[in-house]
Structure formats: C-alpha cells, structure tokens
Amino acid sequence: MLGQMMEAPLLISNTIDFAAKFHPDVEVVSRTVEGPIHRTSYGEIARRSRKLARAVQRLGVQSGTRVATIAWNTHRHLELYFGVSGMGSVLHTINPRLSSEQMDYVVHHAEDHVLFFDRSFLPLAARLMQASNPIKHFVLMGSEKDRASGDPGGLKYYDELVDEASSDYEWPQFDERTASSLCYTSGTTGDPKGVLYSHRSTILHSYCVTMADSLALSNRDVTLPVVPMFHVNAWGVPYAAAMVGSKLVFPGPGLDGPRLLDLVEQEGVTSLLGVPTVWMNLLNEARVRDVKLSSVEKVVIGGSAAPPSMIEGFELGHDVRVLHAWGMTETSPLGTVCRALRKHDEMSSEDRRKLQAKQGRPLFGVDLRIVDDQEQVLPHDGVAAGHLQIRGSWVASSYFKTESSHAHREGWFATGDIACIDPDGYVLLTDRSKDVIKSGGEWISSIGLEGAAMECPGVAQAAVIATPDEKWVERPLLVVVKESETQVDSEQILEFLRAKVPKFWVPERVEFVDALPLGATGKVLKRELREIFAS
C-alpha cells in the first residue's frame, strides 16, 4: 500500500525556484575574471538561468546532452549550474589543470556538445577548437563588447547569448534519477573516470550539507566556496546555498591569499570551504597584514587531511572553528564531518584538536564500514584499521559509460582509504591503500606521520612515502618543504618526531625539496615522489 503524499520529483530547478520565491534579494557576489566585483541576487540568477536554458536549447542542447565548462567560481558558472541541469541536460565541469591528453580524453568520452569557458582558459579552448572533437559551440563567458584581439573566430559570447534569449521558460519536470552533472576523477593511473550525478542524489546531498551536524549551511551564512565548481560541484554548496538562502561570495580566479582576504573582509564572509593549501595562503596573508578574520565563524576543510597545525592556526589566531570533512568525487562528496559531541565539551583543547583532526562521523544517507583484506567486516573499536567502504544515496554506483568497476562490489564502493572507526562513529583515515607503509609486518600511517612532521617548527609541508628495506620490507621516508627563512635540519625534525609518534614510525631519512609535486586537484603526487627517491 502506497502512502498518500504529494509526489514531486527532487529536481535541481526546485532549489533556484525556491530561492527566487523566498529569498530573491539575497546577494551573489563574484570577483570576475575581468577584474571588478559583480553583484547580483538569487532572483536575478533564477531569471538568467531560465534565459540560459533557452539559449543552450538554441545551440541544439537537449535532454541528456553534455554541456562542458572550464571556469572559475563566478555568477555565470552558477547560472550554468541551474540552467543546464535545470533543463535536463548534463553539466560537465572540466578541471582546467588536466593534462592536454586527459582533457582530450574527457571531452571525447563525455561527448561534450558545447564548451563554456572563462577568458583565462582561452588557450585551452583554442587548442580544443583546433583539435578534432565533439564540441560544436565554444562560448566565452564574457561579453562580446570585451572581445579581444586574441579571440579566435567562431566564438560565441555568454552575455549576449543570455541577454538575447527569452526568459519565458518553465523548468521541465522529469524523473529525479535523471543525470544532472558529470565530474571526472583523475586517478594517478589510468584514464579519468566520470561520476554522473543525478538530480535525486544532488538534492539529498544538499539536505545533508544543511544539517546542523554537517556543514550546517544556513541563511545566516555568508559563504565563500574556495573549493572550485569543477571539483565535485564545489562540494554541493551552490545548490545548498540556494535552498537556504545563504549569501554566496565567489572568488573567481583570485585564489591567492591577498585577494581572498580582501573578499573575506569586504563581504563579511562567515563560512569558508576549501582544501588545506589555500588556507595556508590565507593564514599567511592575515599574519602579514596582522589582521584577524573577524567575520569568519567556520572553515570547512576537505580534499585532504587538515594538519593539526592549521586547525590550531585558525582557532588560536582567529577564533575560527575548523570543520574537517571527508569525501570523494564518487561521494558527492560528503561522507563524514567532524564535530565534537556534547561529552567532548569538557576536553582539553589539545585533546579536542586531536579529535578535530579525525575525518568525523558519517551523515545519515551514507553508510560506512571497514573490512580486512579478505573483505571481513572489522569492529568500530578505534583500533582495527581496514579498507574503508561506503554506500548511500549520493554515492556513485558505477562510472559513466561503464557498468562495473573494481571499486564497486556488492553494493559498496571501495574508497581506497585505510581507516579506523571508533565506538562513537568517528572515522580516522590513516592512509591511502596505495600509500600504505608496511614495516616489519605493521602498518605505519603516512598521514599520521605527515601530520606530526608538520607540527615541527620550520616545516611547511611534509609527505611520507615507503622505500624498500631489506630488513623491514618497507621503511618510511619523509620529504619536507621548509618554511621560508627557517633553518630546520634533518636531526631536529627526527628528534621532534621521536616525542610524537611510535618509535618504529620514525624515519631514518629526511629529504628536503623546494616544492611537492601536485596533481590536478592539488593533492601530492606520491607516485612521483616515489620515482624521484626510488634510488
């Protein structure tokens, strides 16, 4: 027997419709690629998203057609989020840092029909225009009035395309399982793999973003997503912000410390979201200017583990609470968020920051487990470490154009992370499966060792890799980037570590480098480090 409740599909267009109706005047502020600050509102974004839907229809886009973007976080990209998905076509957000080869691959694999791109990425677009590929229309996200001498012929211009389109458009209603957006994850090996989100998964995930125990995105927030809109839909923030009416502040291409700090101060930002690297820049700039991030209330850090020193830097220096979160492209991305329980209120601040360095507790809608090498489920005792698996409403069931993958089995997705889970449900990642160091039969957590090393004065960044060892099979090697103008040496770091980690974790060697090799999403490429230090 079915219930007798209204059965409207969960659609992305509902979020911007809701925003236009119940908080039309809430601002959306962007640092533009052109330079100046642009101010608009949800009411206007809603109106222009409808016009955009009409405009892409005129370019031959239909239900299911893939529409690509190579773009920063701006109001135009936001209109594409609502306009393209809202009309039933699929927004494919391309990471501009992909290699040429990877970019060619994803454009062909996705069969992109249109490419929208910011002027900063004109060279990438120009190269694609020359190559043989499925893209029929190249749209520069700017005005024809700003056409530059370097513009190749045959471009279309976003502003005119939207201005000329009719706003007389009603969002279509369709199956909520319809594909809404596509994001490729570029592993360190093999071709990029596409995650094809649905309207249903996006809306359920957006609810999760707004939960008090999760990111608690609220209409009281002024939210600045530094996490790119080409990276797991900016963690779902654009949809969730429209749902609750949070003022949005987009940094455009200005991801350096000075421009981020300007924007935070000028717009009264309360909530920041992004990967650890950008916060290093922001904290440094605040130190240089000797200012407090006085409007900021919370910083959500994900993408890779936040070092305890960063959590401390925000809390002690700026009275800002760090929310550590964990997820993946395949998980939309929210899997866990780290918030203290009431019983933790009595904790010492040192213990509390140790707790905050964990990835946190899962949110209703996803289910987690850890298994051993034989796929036997391990207990949540805070000690047993195993392969972390996840399933749930916003977890990919397979990759685009494939039916199965090695990582998907028996309804679970194998994350490739090693973790333990404590009795309160807190997940602590200890390693990536492929980065695990097994020394004398025992696992050494490269993440744990990196975190400890980064607490050592003078160490700016740290990465740990396994090196072969005759006696122990593997031993950890610590690779360090020094803070500028410090003179920390190998023995000082090792001495520091001896007081912090189990004896057998302490590496025999420390290597110093000027910079760590980073992949397209800002993560350290340990594979390259292993090649460099193989000898």
Added chain:
Amino acid sequence: MLGQMMEAPLLISNTIDFAAKFHPDVEVVSRTVEGPIHRTSYGEIARRSRKLARAVQRLGVQSGTRVATIAWNTHRHLELYFGVSGMGSVLHTINPRLSSEQMDYVVHHAEDHVLFFDRSFLPLAARLMQASNPIKHFVLMGSEKDRASGDPGGLKYYDELVDEASSDYEWPQFDERTASSLCYTSGTTGDPKGVLYSHRSTILHSYCVTMADSLALSNRDVTLPVVPMFHVNAWGVPYAAAMVGSKLVFPGPGLDGPRLLDLVEQEGVTSLLGVPTVWMNLLNEARVRDVKLSSVEKVVIGGSAAPPSMIEGFELGHDVRVLHAWGMTETSPLGTVCRALRKHDEMSSEDRRKLQAKQGRPLFGVDLRIVDDQEQVLPHDGVAAGHLQIRGSWVASSYFKTESSHAHREGWFATGDIACIDPDGYVLLTDRSKDVIKSGGEWISSIGLEGAAMECPGVAQAAVIATPDEKWVERPLLVVVKESETQVDSEQILEFLRAKVPKFWVPERVEFVDALPLGATGKVLKRELREIFAS
C-alpha cells in the same frame, strides 16, 4: 539519461539501523506509565524493534496492515515506530482524547488489526474489546508480571511478546512510497480524516527537521518531545533523533509542570518541543521553585500560535530561545520555522520578539503561496493577506481512502489559514479561515487580538470570536481566563488593547470564563465558544 548513483530507497528502518551502527550507546530515557524512569539506548531500541517486527508478524500483521497505538511518549512507543513501519506495515497512532464515537470511527476506517495501548488507556481498550470492530489483538504495553486484577481476559503483554520473539530479522527493502504511518486529524466538523505518510515523505521531512535553519536537531541535543507521538508523529522527532543520534527523553504520562521540570533538570534536556499550553505549566513550575531552565537552549513551539508573553517568559526568565514553527497533520508537520536572519541581529529585543511571533520562513521541500477568494496569487509584500496554500514532498495529496477533497486542488493543499508573507519569506498567520472576523468590510485578526490581550497583566488565556452586529456585520468578542489571584476587569483590558491594536479591532465586550473549551489536540474550540456566546 539517468545518473549513475546508488539507488537505495529512503526507508524508516534506515534511521534506526544508522543509529545502531554509529551511535549505539546514545541514551533513550523514558518516564514509564508504571512510574520509574527507564533507560535504554539506540542499540537496544534497534534490537528490540526487530524483535517487535517478528512479534507482530506472528499476530498476522503483513505489509500494509494497520497497527494501532493509544500510547504516551515512551521507549515502547518508539520501538513500535521503527518495528511496525520498518517491516512495511502501517502505524496508526490514535489520539486518546478522541470522543468514543470518533475513536470507533477511526478504528473501523483504518481497519486496525492490532491495538497496542498503555495501561492508562485500559478503559478505552476495554470498551473497544466489547464493541464490534476489526481489532483482533489487544496488547498492553507492559509486562505480564504487572498484570492487574482489573485486566480483562484475552490481553497480550508487550514485554513478553517482544522478549519471546527472535531478533534474527532483516528489515525488508521496498518502494519508498510505501505507507508508513497514519494519523487522523479531527476537524471541528465531519468525520476525522486520515493522513497516510510514506517512508519517502518521512525521511525527507526528517532531513528538514535536522537543517540548521529549521529545528537543527543535532547529536549535541538532549531532546524532550512533549508533543505526543500520537500527534503528527511527534513532529517527526523520533526519526530525526535516530538519524543524528540525539539523546531522547520521553515524558510518558508526566505532562504536568512538576514532572516535566524534574525530567528537564535530571536529564540535562537542551531542546523542548510542544504546544503552548504545556509550556505555561512548565514556566509556572519554574517560577514556583524559583529555578532557571539552565540546560535548555531552545524550545520549539507549534500547534498553535505562541503568545509573545510566552516567548518573552522563556527568553528573559531562562535565556532560552523560542523557535516558533507552523505546520499541520497534513504537512508532517513542518511548513515554516521562525529564525532571525543575520540582518535582524541589530534589532531591538522588542522588534525581535515581534518577529519571533511570526510563523517563520518555509523550508526547502515545501512551497507556499497565498491566494484571494478567486484563487488569484497575492504578492509577498507583508501586507496582502490571503488563503495560505502549501505543496511539497511531505504534504498529503489526499486523505486515506479518498481520492480528492475540497482542500486539495491543482496540486496545492488549502490549509484553512489566513496569512500574509513578507519579502523575506516570513509567514504571519492572521486567522483560521473559519474564525475570520470581517467587520465593516475589513478583516480583524483574531490571533493578533488574542496575542495582544494575553500581554495584558492578569490575563492568562484569551480567545476571540465573531459575533453578529447590525451595523458592522461582525464584531469581535474577547473571552478571557484570568490569572489566578488577579482582579483585572473588562475596562482595564480594553484600555490596554486601545494602545496595542487598531481602533476598530478593540471589542465592545469582554467575557470571563474559568477555562476555555479545548479539542483533542489542545486547541481552543471556537465553535463551542460561539455557541455559548451566541446570544
């Protein structure tokens, strides 16, 4: 093209499974009908819910079978919430305050197969046992060991039924639109009408309960739902609490001020939810004992409009924030929640409390509009008042065993409320359609007038009804219950009102009564008042 995301149905059993896995040790505390405080945990509730599912199967309950309860808020009722809905049957929570005639009607209409009841309601059950009706099994929610001499033969006992059942049970997977629970709404006229909730509507509504902008139910909360579990599923709190791992405190039959206050103090309750009447008792008791509600952080008030004096009492006396919410049985119930926006931070406390007296802003998942008598949509200008209509994921599409109703039209449900909506989306209810007073062609808000009267010193409760008038067609009549030991008179109240409301609102007459007539859900029966004062 469909997305490639996992497609698990949204089921109520997921909530208790999640609780058992990620916060098994969080407490569920109940004041029992037997008297003592009972302590259990989500882990144990999960285990016993599965046993309960097995037990009701043995009573012949199948998918879709209706299982009725007449019960207080306790751990046993919570097990019924998960066990009965989890196995695919339908939990029909009966309001014990229904008249015999109404109760016979709903039992027949629902075709209840089993009735679970608390010992307090043995007389009601005994009467139903004598009557001809579809109930095959009567289960007393207690232990056979406590069998009393007054127990009629043929009863089953909850504790033994559950204890004897196997816990070897896996929740079935089924269509998320499947009916999960049934709650009848008893209007002032006509037969009660059943709202048949689905698993999908319940889970989506539960997400809404946990949103930061909504009730923000969190694992940091110690939640005491005074709102009965037979009243719109206790506003969805039991499901949402399991989702986030909030400690639950159930008051059982102890709804008087002294026992509520004991429980709040002993269990460190942070969040209270209920209708205005119970809070009057709690505030009075706190005054008598001269204690502060020091653990309490928020009180959610719904069911009927919270008088400004109550909001003030909580805030000034106890530093407790009142969240005013609005909804109906037909809306699961959350429609709007009243929280201040950031721009309101600068408001005077008087203005802020005026804002808090509004019903609040809608939450994503429901859509609202106001229309005039010709069904023309009215603007959100904070001035135009019209018939409030609602639609959304947790709004009933029709009543049980009917296909249409006068209130459901063109995808909207007519709430029967008169409201205005301001540009920020805040809803202010000014009246029930049937209670509207139209005087000289102008509407007078009975709710507004009641709120103003209750601010007058010496006035404990106030109700306003329309009386016929030759010149103005209708005029308001104010009916007042005085606070004990005060001597306020008619002229003092009218003098007070003259300074508070538009001149033409001020009634010509005040009538004093010892108590207002209340319906089964604690609302004032204005129909009865109109009959009494018809002359």
